[in-house]
Amino acid sequence: MTDMGLISIREDAKDYYDKEKKKHKNYLNRQFHVSRPNEVWVSDITFFRYNEKSFYICVIIDLYARKVIAYKIGYNNSTQLTKSTFKSAYESRQPNQSLLFHTDNGSNYKSRSFMTYLKGLGVTQSFSRPHVPYDNSVMESFFSNMKREELYRTKYRSEKELRAAVDAYIKFYNGERPHSKNQYKTPDRKEAEYYSK
Template identity: 65%
Template sequence: MKNRSYSESEKSAAVNRFLVNSESVADIAADTGISRSTLYAWIKSAQIEPVTLDFTLKNFRMLETKAKRLEGIVEILQIANCTANAPLNERLQALEELHGQYNVHMLCDALKVPRGTFYNYIFRNKRDNTWHAKRRGELRIRIQQIYDESKQIFGAGKITAVMKEEGYKVSQEMVRELMRDMGLLSIRQDAKKVYAKERRSLKNHLNQQFEVTRPNEVWVSDVTYFLCKDIKYYICAIIDLYARRIVGYRIGKRNSTQLVKSTFKQAYESRKPVGQLLFHTDRGSNYRSYAMCSYLRELGVIQSFSKAGVPYDNSVMESFFSSLKREELYRTKYRSEAEFRAAVDAYMVFYNERRPHAKNGYKTPVKLESIYFGEQKEPETMS
């Protein structure tokens, strides 16, 4: 059968896909119908006869990209714990360990593994507690920390740079993928537009109406901090407005989305509220984060936010934190973090079960709820 002839434009396009776009010969062959042997011949000719090409910026970028790709493949082959001729399962395990440190195309080309096979192995193979899953979990924690510390400013590039400086072996591609999964976006782009949209969407549904008719109708929350042994600890608490009962609290070393979300999750799973729940807070970035807002939407919880610069909109929380500090934290010099945490735990029990509240007719929060539930249903408790 007579071989088909190809135009110079077809040859150039195919070679550029390999040298510039780093596509594999197999993919190009499958897409164009050109045999692999023909493609290899064209690529070899382009590589060994550079004098036939005009030296342009495009050609320079093409050669630069090709050199970096080849350097990466060599590096992968040097550190992989198997060769490209090893059994497929060994090669897949080696790629799993290197995933996130190198471009997936480069990894698969180095150990001769089809990308579809690799993705299937990584993302569809439902194995429990794999090394890969554990590592992704560790990376997620540090990414969230850096994102929060930058006040949601850093994107994938800057977070990758910080992590590499700290010794993490991670690529920008992996960081971007994990940030996308976590719902983390840099606020640098279109900040003014986002700010204007945010001001329209952050509605104050509570409007200082602190009297409610039932438990689990309105929860309010805030975060405060306390210095113990010169270390700043953040305390997040949630109060049910009906009896002013603390339904959830947590202590952390960072005022992060993770802190407020885990506190809400603790309260929600403990109380199991029935009916519409309103959750009111200030406009802190942790409460406004994508992760927090999407989590509450999934539960059907309505978010309410204080007006900017109006502390009275969340005065119940302000009053509680004032009591916590005046009645406990400011009165004691804690010798350790454990002693400080134990004191906060004890105060929460005291506040709910033993401290009469004027708003409750000097009944404790637990007592007032028990009266309500005694008439309605069995009481709900905070774990």
């Protein structure tokens, strides 16, 4: 504070930075092993171009069994895409305990409407540090596999075929593809075993 009662711009900027850092904290901090389903969900959006059209694929994975619990494909990388994907996951899973939702620093996930929506559900948001993909490596790995095993290997004849292929891949990933983090069980089997206890 100066003699004239003015606030230092530098102090103001630091306060704003500290506030933003707290609001966009990395609570997950690469702790990818969790004890139950619906404890931590991770999400990201990938881009795929087909026939001069851009497609954005938003996916949410439950960390417990590395299971894809929701996905949507849109023409725009929008808050509406992330919100509708989360809503689909939330309505189908109906978590009844604390839930952490971890993503990168994309503007969709940081938008006021999306953050307000999650806060209203009692969901805690966690964010990767800027330009640190390892903070969300489970999602990075999933998209890498999907592109290598499906999207980049196939020449689609229509948008309908592309959408059907993504749907089929996710069903294969959940139901047939063994995962090393699941002791080589599929995500569906790992989660089913939890609920059968």
